[in-house]
Structure formats: C-alpha cells, structure tokens
Amino acid sequence: MISNRKPKTCRCCKERFTPSKPLQVACGIACAVVLAKSKSDKQRKALAQVERAEIKVRKEKLKGRGEYVKEAQQAFNEFIRWRDRTAGHNCISSGRALDWAGNAVDAGHYRSIGSAPHLRFDERNCHAQSKQDNRYLSGNAVDYRIGLIARIGLEAVEALEADQSPRKYTIDDLKAITAHYRALVRELKRAAA
Template identity: 45%
Template sequence: MTTRKCKICNEPYEKQRMGQVVCSPKCAMKYVKQQKIANQKKAQAAQRKEERAKTKAMKARLESVGDLLKAAQKEFNRYIRLRDKNKPCISCSRPLQQGGGLRGHLFDAGHFRSIGSASHLRFDEHNVHGQCVYCNRYQSGNHVNYRQGLIERIGLAEVERLESDNTPRKWDKEELRDLIQQYKEKCKELD
C-alpha cells in the first residue's frame, strides 16, 4: 500500500483502490463538488473564448477598406517616424524634434507625392520621409526642397521612378491587414 496526501484535507492516507485521491467519503463528496465547479468554470471560459473569437471575426468582416487604410497609414507613419527620428528634415535639413506635440511627435511622415495625387504610393517607403511640421503642413510639403533632399538620400533614378509612377492601385482588406501587421513588426524592431 502506498501513502498519499488527500486532495481535500492534505492528510496522509493509504491508497486502497485505483483512482483514489481522497482519504474518506466526506472528502470524496467535497472533491466531487470541487471538480464539478472546476468543470463548469472551464466550460464557461471556453464559451467566453468562443464568443470573443466570433466577435473578432464579425468585427473583421465589418471593417471597411477605409478603416483598414487609416489603421495601415497610422502604423506606416509610425514606422517612418521611428526610422527617421535621428535624421534631419528632408526639406529644410533642420533637426527633427522628438516627443511632445498632440500625438507624441513634432514631425510628420511627409509624402513626396501626396496621397491625394498618388494614393498608390502611400505605403512606398521611398516616397515618405521625416519632415518637420512647418514644411509639411504650412509650406505644402516644401516640394522643391523635398525633391533636392530626396535626391541626396535615394538618388535621382529613384526620384524619377516615383515621379513617373502612375500605376493605379486598389487595396483589398487582406493586403491592408498584412501591411498593418508588417509595419507593427518593423516598429518593434526599431523600438
């Protein structure tokens, strides 16, 4: 006979039959109640998990391309800010200020070719660079100086490629979800 500790009262007992985990019928009744409660909690947890999965799937179905574009643009711009945080403004070469501001930054992810004129280039990393708020918002992107700074950073051939690229692009939901995930991972690498 082997000696075991009771699962209810922790008293030692001698195991008399296979599967015995308690010392007495009194402890056996308590153990059965505990098991019943534990099984109910497991079932409830599984049900909550299933409901959350259904809700998540429903939200994913209800997301519009516009909602996903906003989320993807937010992650992309965050990546550009992290990538260019120690570089000067692409247009005026002033140092980009860190922290502060309404959204935790004082510089923008400025597009060389704007989203309005070339939406297909909105996620092209060569088309977007760190730009001070003054140049981006108050000088309409300071385009002439942006082009000069861009030539210095990526070369004339790449700038001409951006300027001549007029390929229409339509984003679908899966592509946008992939972009969101991709730029979240890139941001983690830079943090």
C-alpha cells in the same frame, strides 16, 4: 461497515482522506465548495476568451476596405518614423532635428496620398517630417524635394515624379502590407533597445 476504498489526497487542501463515495475528490464540504468555485472561475474565463475570439471574428467580417487601408497606412507610417529615427535623419524638408520624444513627427509623403494614392506605400515617397512642415506648411514641397534629392538622388526623385502607374490593393494585399510593416517596426524597436 468497513470501507475498502483506498485513501486519496484532497485536491484542495492536500490532506489524506478515505472517500465515502467512489468519485469523491475533496475531503469535505468546504474543500468541495472551493473546488467548485475555482472550476466555475476557470470555465467563466475560458468562456470569456471564446467570446472575445468570436467578437474579433465578427468585427473582422464587418470591416470595410477603408478600414484595412487605414490600418496599413498606420503600420507603414510607423515604420517610416522608426526607419528615419534609427538612421538619425533630420526633417526631410526643413533639415532641423526632429523631436522624437514628443508627438511632433509625421510620416510626410512627397507626392500626397490625395494626388498620388498609388504611391501611399512607396518608401521612397515617404520620410520623417516635422508636423509643422507637413501639416501647417502643406508639406513644404519645394524644400522636401531638395531634401529628397539629397537623400535618394535626382534620378530616383524624377522616377517618383513620373510614376503614374495605377495600383489597386485588395484586402489581402492590405493585410499583407500591415503585417509586413508591423514586423519591420518590431525589428527596428528590438534593434534600438
């Protein structure tokens, strides 16, 4: 019997062959097995990617407001550290040089988050501070105020101390704050590189 099918190129080994069936894409069984395995690997990877996306969506639905606050605070604090690092600032309270190589720098708030939660994302209220001053000296508030006056001025410090206006952050607000400060950190890192 004479085959009137046109020769094809094998998708696996790229050899020319005359197919015995109309939809045949491989020259033989060995190449067909290789193609089937690569196809199943691609399908498995695509399925895993879809599953990861679904898990991410489910985790997002389970998050509470507190987790969004935590993410926004982390993004904000990282921005504060990068802002002061690129500006070459010393510790706001002690005036000593900060060790940027290690993990010895906090984003210290002048008015603490516990006493003034409405100022947690106020850039005037937060500056790079050594962990020693922030954690072990309870923020070193007296010296912090002196350093803050030198950095932003007495009028701005008094306005910060007088600010008692409540702010309620919605989950959408917190997502926007997180995205905003992460973008600023990326810009600062790019500029520093």
